[in-house]
Amino acid sequence: xxxxxxxxxxxxxxxxxxxxxxxxxxxxxxxxxxxxxxxxxxxxxxxxxxxxxxxxxxxxxxxxxxxxxxxxxxxxxxxxxxxxxxxxxxxxxxxxxxxxxxxxxxxxxxxxxxxxxxxxxxxxxxxxxxxxxxxxxxxxxxxxxxxxxxxxxxxxxxxxxxxxxxx
Amino acid sequence: xxxxxxxxxxxxxxxxxxxxxxxxxxxxxxxxxxxxxxxxxxxxxxxxxxxxxxxxxxxxxxxxxxxxxxxxxxxxxxxxxxxxxxxxxxxxxxxxxxxxxxxxxxxxxxxxxxxxxxxxxxxxxxxxxxxxxxxxxxxxxxxxxxxxxxxxxxxxxxxxxxxxxxxxxxxxxxxxxxxxxxxxxxxxxxxxxxxxxxxxxxxxxxxxxxxxxxxxxxxxxxxxxxxxxxxxxxxxxxxxxxxxxxxxxxxxxxxxxxxxxxxxxxxxxxxxxxxxxxxxxxxxxxxxxxxxxxxxxxxxxxxxxxxxxxxxxxxxxxxxxxxxxxxxxxxxxxxxxxxxxxxxxxxxxxxxxxxxxxxxxxxxxxxxxxxxxxxxxxxxxxxxxxxxxxxxxxxxxxxxxxxxxxxxxxxxxxxxxxxxxxxxxxxxxxxxxxxxxxxxxxxxxxxxxxxxxxxxxxxxxxxxxxxxxxxxxxxxxxxxxxxxxxxxxxxxxxxxxxxxxxxxxxxxxxxxxxxxxxxxxxxxxxxxxxxxxxxxxxxxxxxxxxxxxxxxxxxxxxxxxxxxxxxxxxxxxxxxxxxxxxxxxxxxxxxxxxxxxxxxxxxxxxxxxxxxxxxxxxxxxxxxxxxxxxxxxxxxxxxxxxxxxxxxxxxxxxxxxxxxxxxxxxxxxxxxxxxxxxxxxxxxxxxxxxxxxxxxxxxxxxxxxxxxxxxxxxxxxxxxxxxxxxxxxxx
Numbered sequence: 001x002x003x004x005x006x007x008x009x010x011x012x013x014x015x016x017x018x019x020x021x022x023x024x025x026x027x028x029x030x031x032x033x034x035x036x037x038x039x040x041x042x043x044x045x046x047x048x049x050x051x052x053x054x055x056x057x058x059x060x061x062x063x064x065x066x067x068x069x070x071x072x073x074x075x076x077x078x079x080x081x082x083x084x085x086x087x088x089x090x091x092x093x094x095x096x097x098x099x100x101x102x103x104x105x106x107x108x109x110x111x112x113x114x115x116x117x118x119x120x121x122x123x124x125x126x127x128x129x130x131x132x133x134x135x136x137x138x139x140x141x142x143x144x145x146x147x148x149x150x151x152x153x154x155x156x157x158x159x160x161x162x163x164x165x166x167x
Numbered sequence: 168x169x170x171x172x173x174x175x176x177x178x179x180x181x182x183x184x185x186x187x188x189x190x191x192x193x194x195x196x197x198x199x200x201x202x203x204x205x206x207x208x209x210x211x212x213x214x215x216x217x218x219x220x221x222x223x224x225x226x227x228x229x230x231x232x233x234x235x236x237x238x239x240x241x242x243x244x245x246x247x248x249x250x251x252x253x254x255x256x257x258x259x260x261x262x263x264x265x266x267x268x269x270x271x272x273x274x275x276x277x278x279x280x281x282x283x284x285x286x287x288x289x290x291x292x293x294x295x296x297x298x299x300x301x302x303x304x305x306x307x308x309x310x311x312x313x314x315x316x317x318x319x320x321x322x323x324x325x326x327x328x329x330x331x332x333x334x335x336x337x338x339x340x341x342x343x344x345x346x347x348x349x350x351x352x353x354x355x356x357x358x359x360x361x362x363x364x365x366x367x368x369x370x371x372x373x374x375x376x377x378x379x380x381x382x383x384x385x386x387x388x389x390x391x392x393x394x395x396x397x398x399x400x401x402x403x404x405x406x407x408x409x410x411x412x413x414x415x416x417x418x419x420x421x422x423x424x425x426x427x428x429x430x431x432x433x434x435x436x437x438x439x440x441x442x443x444x445x446x447x448x449x450x451x452x453x454x455x456x457x458x459x460x461x462x463x464x465x466x467x468x469x470x471x472x473x474x475x476x477x478x479x480x481x482x483x484x485x486x487x488x489x490x491x492x493x494x495x496x497x498x499x500x501x502x503x504x505x506x507x508x509x510x511x512x513x514x515x516x517x518x519x520x521x522x523x524x525x526x527x528x529x530x531x532x533x534x535x536x537x538x539x540x541x542x543x544x545x546x547x548x549x550x551x552x553x554x555x556x557x558x559x560x561x562x563x564x565x566x567x568x569x570x571x572x573x574x575x576x577x578x579x580x581x582x583x584x585x586x587x588x589x590x591x592x593x594x595x596x597x598x599x600x601x602x603x604x605x606x607x608x609x610x611x612x613x614x615x616x617x618x619x620x621x622x623x624x625x626x627x628x629x630x631x632x633x634x635x636x637x638x639x640x641x642x643x644x645x646x647x648x649x650x651x652x653x654x655x656x657x658x659x660x661x662x663x664x665x666x667x668x669x670x671x672x673x674x675x676x677x678x679x680x681x682x683x684x685x686x687x688x689x690x691x692x693x694x695x696x697x698x699x700x701x702x703x704x705x706x707x708x709x710x711x712x713x714x715x716x717x718x719x720x721x722x723x724x725x726x727x728x729x730x731x732x733x734x735x736x737x738x739x740x741x742x743x744x745x746x747x748x749x750x751x752x753x754x755x756x757x758x759x760x761x762x763x764x765x766x767x768x769x770x771x772x773x774x775x776x777x778x779x780x781x782x783x784x785x786x787x788x789x790x791x792x793x794x795x796x797x798x799x800x801x802x803x804x805x806x807x808x809x810x811x812x813x814x815x816x817x818x819x820x821x822x823x824x825x826x827x828x829x830x831x832x833x834x835x836x837x838x839x840x841x842x843x844x845x846x847x848x849x850x851x852x853x854x855x856x857x858x859x860x861x862x863x864x865x866x867x868x869x870x871x872x873x874x875x876x877x878x879x880x881x882x883x884x885x886x887x888x889x890x891x892x893x894x895x896x897x898x
Contacts, residue, residue, distance in 0.1 A: 100232060100263050129262035130269065148223065159263060 039088030434672030656895030663693030690714025
């Protein structure tokens, strides 16, 4: 377990060795704020993102069943680890907070070990707040069926508004 | 089987049945256990598939969002007019509540919950209420001006929603708890059932182990008992064997004991028969002789029977003419037949003319006499007919038909059964169903033949037997009985015999044959006599006090090594078993003669090994055949004179030398036809001159596969008869 964590940290360190470009300031309304142990910021001690900024990050589309949707549903959005790299995050845990102030702790390894995304669109359409938008943490249940259990369900935060990187 | 063994066997069988039952029970229980685990596994899989979002959590979130919105609305209402930032927040709050609603209606929950009427009803009512507020909040989101009354109504609507979501939360909690409790109860039940099953299996296996241990113990015990039983059987067998051996020894001893005085009786009778007696006494002597002979036959039969029983009957293979043998047998019963007023008829099939067969004439004669005397015994004023034939080239058949009282159908099957301890007496021999027929059957079967009978009560019987034989050319067409003393060489003979009467008989016989006789009363005296005198022939009794025949023979042979001379030593014995033969040979004897000794047999012994019908000690049964047929020789002497015969012999031997060369040549190149021609010439010429053994040998060689050493063998045999012939001429 410890080895794995160390390996994950090492992998992250490798990523962060590349000189990160300074974050641009958002032009559209901010939908995600990242704080905590990060090196790149574009606001007062925080990295803030609008929709285009997030859409520019490397991402994936996964089609899967979830407990909260009817039938096979396609989710599309930036990879969590790409986002963390973008902000130069160096922590072990993420505290993910939703619009209703619900928050869940997600280990950073979930970002490095799995193709976890922050979904921006469901079935090709942007998600409104009423549809669990604007950001929905989606684990790759299609690639890793073993993740399909209550432990990961509770980490599947929707209506995400902020992420705090904790060392 | 002992009772203990029987008991053990039953116990083992019972234990085996119990084991089978327990094995089946365990197997069934195991199957049930496997099925249970299968069910558990399937259930676990179903659980895995049915991983659901937590309904309680979703309802709680809904309740919470409803409260948050309601309270935010109340707060906003109390600070009218509402600020823009508050409007945005209220709008977001509504959106969140809305999203909760859709989650609640879309998401998958436990089926029991999803189908519960309370849950569905509450959900529908909440849904209606929330969706009913949608136009208001849509308008608010699009920054339309707010109407205070409408705001108040919406707020009170939202406040009214709270008790409903609260109730739904309670209902869901109750329902989820019930489901959980049910699931726990089911798991418990399955667990208990499994535990019970495992317990039963454990008990069953424990019983199985106990039973197997018991079975093992029983098996061990039974094995012990079986070993014991086997030991007992083995002991019983040994005892029976010992008993049987004792019986055989007793019979052999009895036979010997009876034959010794009988020897004397028959010998003296034969001497008396040659004495000058009044006619009346002569008839008496004849009766003594025939009765003695009959008694001897009975003893021989008993001994034969014992031998057959033990499977150590030694059969001989001697050429004889079956016609002549049948004639002799008829003569034996002729007297009794005459007494009974029976006619005797002998028919010898023409296919047997001039043929001799190779078999055991002594035994055939005994069987024939048995059947003939039975036939005569049970026929009065009738006819007894003996028919001898060759039904197949290598099979001889004797058939005795009588016109007597016949045998009942019931008696027929057990006719040939041997006597048993209870009803077997020698007297039954003349009863027609006693020892005699049993011996006949055993004898014939021992010779590889068949014996049988056809009979109807009141109309006579037909007894028959068939034997496999080899046919050879009869050496002579016919021979007349000759004086046993005729042309006998005079030899210096030593008789070593402890029995005074036997000694007397032997002395008188030999005197009658014109021999020079010296007597010794035991082995020791025999040895000293042999050392002192120069004997051609020593007749040696086997059983003697002080020194027995074998020891004496060894001594004599030892002494002869110094003198370089060699006397013929012939054993006189009542027991002519194989062991005796072997012992005689080992001791250095040349031949043996069975007691009682007759004048004719004695004459043969005196004549020499070539002419003796006493059995030389040799494993080669063919050499039982006399080397030279003395009767034929006498006939030839009468016809041509001694010198003429000598000339004939010499021309035969010179011819034979030439033929032998041809044979050697033919054999060396494997020319079977030429070899056969040579053998045929040799056979014909030798038969004419009475060289019976040689003639038989060459005849036999013709039918056998040619072997390379045949020439040498014939050469040797020619030398033997030449020597014998020269001795005869010299005499």
